Amino acid sequence: MMITDSQIEQYNKEGYTIVENVFSEDELLPVLGEFEEIVDQFAEKAFKAGKIKDKHSDENVFRRLALLEKNFKGSSVLIHHKGELKPQLAKLWASEKLLNIVENWVGKDISGHPVWNIRSKTPQTVRMTVPWHQDSAYLAEGAEKTIQPAAWIPFLDVNKNNGCMQVLKGGHKPERVLDHKLEKKAGVKDSWYLYIEEKNIPEEDIITCEMKAGSVLFLHQLVPHRSLENYSDDVRWSVDLRFQNPKDEAGFHTGLIDPIIMRKSDDPSYRADWVNWFKGLEEQHTKFRGKSDKDEFDSTIQGSWLDRWDK
Ligand SMILES: O=C(O)CCC(=O)C(=O)O
Secondary structure, eight states, rough: OSSOOOHHHHHHSSSSETTTTTHHHHHHHHHHHHHHHHHHHHHHHHHHSSSOOOOOOOOOOTTTTHHHHSSSSHHHHHHHHHHHOOOOHHHHHHHHHHHHHHHHHOOOEEEEOOOOEEEEETOOOOOGGSSBBBBGGGGGGGGGGGGGOEEESSEEEEEBBTOOEEEEEETTTSSSSSOOOEEETOOOOOOEEEEGGGGGGGGGGGEEEEEOHHHHHHOTTTOOOEOOOOOOOSOOEEEEEEEEEEESHHHHHOEEEEOOOOOOOOOTOOOOOOOHOOOOOOHHHHHHOOOOOOOOTTOOOOOOHHSSSOO
């Protein structure tokens, strides 16, 4: 078991824990290869549509999107929203390593939650810097009662300079969803983010989570967290993947897609049915992006969580 009793305890008490070296470079590389493919496909499309003049094809996966973003603002948001789940990332998500860890909170039956993300956090990109929030605030009321740990996994070493995560130690303890506001209303153009006002974040409880690539930050669904600005030149690639027990409420507004069952306690040979789930994800994507006649380079999205707050 990769997680210790004291880390499990820390998660329960403080709302987070970091497990180091869960994934090796060899395990991360195939997923980075998929990010590369996603960026390449995007660059080809953007080039054909006349949005960019240089595809920056010779740049590596940590640089290329940063340059594309410089040439065409919104590139990274489009990639983030596309939410393209490919087989290697699916494999990592449903890996024994992650399932054996989250089993400690979720139980022996485990699903993956439809809210998951590839974060292509390009340097100094306002819409890729996530303000203080609790994950449950993005779901339907009541879902905060479901144990729903998130696994946040960086693909490069992360620190204060390149946009690592911060969590509010013990901030899940009130066991409720705090008041959230809409960034959009506060003047951040085209933002879909919710935020908790800084006055409600006690500075002395903020933990800055500097981590090595392949380590995993586990977050309780109610612990406030945010990511810092990326002041480096590289794209801070990470994923956040969520889990829960299949019998519990997912709280996913659209109702378009259920959590994907990854482990069944009564059937050790069971494997997740990714093919059908991928289809559901595509429908979900269309719905979030709004009307289907929308320009495919328009990076705005609609989200039902925006109707829950700040009325
Ligand atoms: O990766 C980030 O920048 C933010 C991630 C986050 O806030 C989340 O996973 O809920």
